[in-house]
Amino acid sequence: MRRICVMGTGYVGLVSGACLADFGNAVVAVDIDETRVELLRSGEVPIYEPGLEELVDRNRESGRLSFSSDVAFAIQSSEIVFICVGTPSLPSGEVDMSFVHNAARTIGQYMEDFKIVVNKSTVPVGTGDEVEQIIRKVRPDADFDVVSNPEFLREGSAIDDFMHPDRVVIGAGSQRAMEAVVDVYRPLYQNDTPMVLTGIQSAEMIKYASNALLAAKISFINEIASVCEAYGADVTAVARGMGLDERIGPRNLFAGAGYGGSCFPKDVQGLAATARRGEVDAPLIEAIDTSNVRQRRRMVDKLHHLVGDFSNKTICLLGLSFKPDTDDIREAPALEMVASLIEAGATVKAYDPAAMEHSKQEHPDLICCEDPYTAAQDADAVVLMTEWNEFRNMDLPRLLDCAATNRFLDCRNIYDPHEMVRLGFEYVSVGRVSRSPGESDDTSSWMIPGRFSPIRT
Numbered sequence: 001m002r003r004i005c006v007m008g009t010g011y012v013g014l015v016s017g018a019c020l021a022d023f024g025n026a027v028v029a030v031d032i033d034e035t036r037v038e039l040l041r042s043g044e045v046p047i048y049e050p051g052l053e054e055l056v057d058r059n060r061e062s063g064r065l066s067f068s069s070d071v072a073f074a075i076q077s078s079e080i081v082f083i084c085v086g087t088p089s090l091p092s093g094e095v096d097m098s099f100v101h102n103a104a105r106t107i108g109q110y111m112e113d114f115k116i117v118v119n120k121s122t123v124p125v126g127t128g129d130e131v132e133q134i135i136r137k138v139r140p141d142a143d144f145d146v147v148s149n150p151e152f153l154r155e156g157s158a159i160d161d162f163m164h165p166d167r168v169v170i171g172a173g174s175q176r177a178m179e180a181v182v183d184v185y186r187p188l189y190q191n192d193t194p195m196v197l198t199g200i201q202s203a204e205m206i207k208y209a210s211n212a213l214l215a216a217k218i219s220f221i222n223e224i225a226s227v228c229e230a231y232g233a234d235v236t237a238v239a240r241g242m243g244l245d246e247r248i249g250p251r252n253l254f255a256g257a258g259y260g261g262s263c264f265p266k267d268v269q270g271l272a273a274t275a276r277r278g279e280v281d282a283p284l285i286e287a288i289d290t291s292n293v294r295q296r297r298r299m300v301d302k303l304h305h306l307v308g309d310f311s312n313k314t315i316c317l318l319g320l321s322f323k324p325d326t327d328d329i330r331e332a333p334a335l336e337m338v339a340s341l342i343e344a345g346a347t348v349k350a351y352d353p354a355a356m357e358h359s360k361q362e363h364p365d366l367i368c369c370e371d372p373y374t375a376a377q378d379a380d381a382v383v384l385m386t387e388w389n390e391f392r393n394m395d396l397p398r399l400l401d402c403a404a405t406n407r408f409l410d411c412r413n414i415y416d417p418h419e420m421v422r423l424g425f426e427y428v429s430v431g432r433v434s435r436s437p438g439e440s441d442d443t444s445s446w447m448i449p450g451r452f453s454p455i456r457t
């Protein structure tokens with residue numbers, strides 16, 4: 001059991017704090033936002049993440065997890081301090097490191113004895129050295145070690161990702177720090193989770209390089225989808241055929257509306273900026289984001305092609321969050337669609353199981369509806385932007401009845417094109433042949449629907 005202070009009760013801090021407490025460590029999570037700390041103390045979890053509330057409750061009740069705004073006390077009473085603060089993007093694409101730097105200064109200011117300072121925030125390579133220099137400047141005599149321990153949590157499955165990770169990456173400059181942080185993850189170590197024990201710079205690079213490659217896979221399959229459309233191929237069959245090669249793998253090969261969220265766009269731009277700062281020519285890394293921006297734009301163009309001029313049209317959007325199972329709309333492709341439509345004079349009616357409140361704050365003109373059918377009422381087109389499970393089981397004939405036309409743009413390829421046409425939709429998706437009712441389709445009698453869908457893991 002280790003005494004841990006987690007600085008920051010945002011997404012990463014809260015999930016990591018609760019999970020580290022569940023491993024048996026004594027965790028105090030601190031935040032400078034007193035209202036947030038009060039909320040957490042009263043048992044409320046201000047984040048939408050399946051399983052998090054129960055986990056926080058359980059560990060709070062057992063006394064292993066507490067919340068405080070007394071940063072000095074939290075630092076002084078811990079052996080290990082995890083920095084879990086935000087690292088947003090600056091307009092230049094560079095990473096805003098001010099929260100990490102402030103956290104390092106605070107640690108230097110309050111520490112009284114040996115501390116292990118673990119950076120969990122996603123940061124450019126070289127941050128470990130910066131953190132060390134900042135603490136050293138505040139406290140030239142201090143005894144401390146800096147460690148990099150990046151997180152690989154996905155929103156919506158963060159608890160499971162923390163408890164059953166593919167790997168744990170720890171980058172340290174000393175044996176005592178490495179041993180202490182390995183000990184924090186003892187339950188995983190005992191479960192044979194692979195541990196990558198390396199230097200600080202390498203650990204920092206592992207995080208950026210992993211996110212950039214995952215994002216690159218998405219941009220790659222999105223470009224392949226466009227080529228498929230030009231030649232009548234089906235990107236879901238192509239992705240499946242590619243993904244069965246173990247060197248490629250089936251995951252992150254879903255063509256769609258482009259990637260969003262608080263990580264991929266920011267981290268890919270951050271890596272490109274890091275390469276530029278190091279005077280490294282990295283055209284492939286630069287292209288990942290450019291390709292994603294185009295993919296999002298392509299969805300707007302597809303809709304334009306389907307319905308014509310947007311002005312005075314009513315468009316129904318299904319899904320607003322950047323992916324299912326979250327209320328997060330940061331960099332969500334759906335929000336870019338909303339902005340383009342509203343700007344061009346369309347009326348936008350939307351339904352999302354969790355993200356309507358946030359979306360409405362950003363776009364007060366957006367009409368939020370209580371279910372997909374109300375959103376589709378009198379719509380000139382229905383556009384599926386986020387693949388929430390409840391859309392997979394929708395009453396599609398009812399949806400068709402509600403809408404003013406039969407046009408359907410599926411930006412996530414969740415329906416079978418043959419079935420959609422059979423139901424009477426004019427169906428457009430991503431990287432697959434567009435179909436209208438009445439068009440001859442000589443493959444539908446022998447091509448097994450779904451047979452070519454990529455493996456979802």
Ligand code: UGA
Pocket residue numbers: 122151152153154155156211214218251252253254255256257258259260261262263264267322323
């Ligand atoms: C991502 C990484 O997957 C995590 O490993 C990482 O820890 C996290 O960023 C982070 O750096 O904190 P997350 O942003 O929660 O996690 O979401 P993903 O599930 O990876 O999805 C990101 C975006 O890619 C979504 O917009 C999703 O719709 C899109 N996507 C994903 C596709 O368009 N196609 C795919 O095949 C997969």
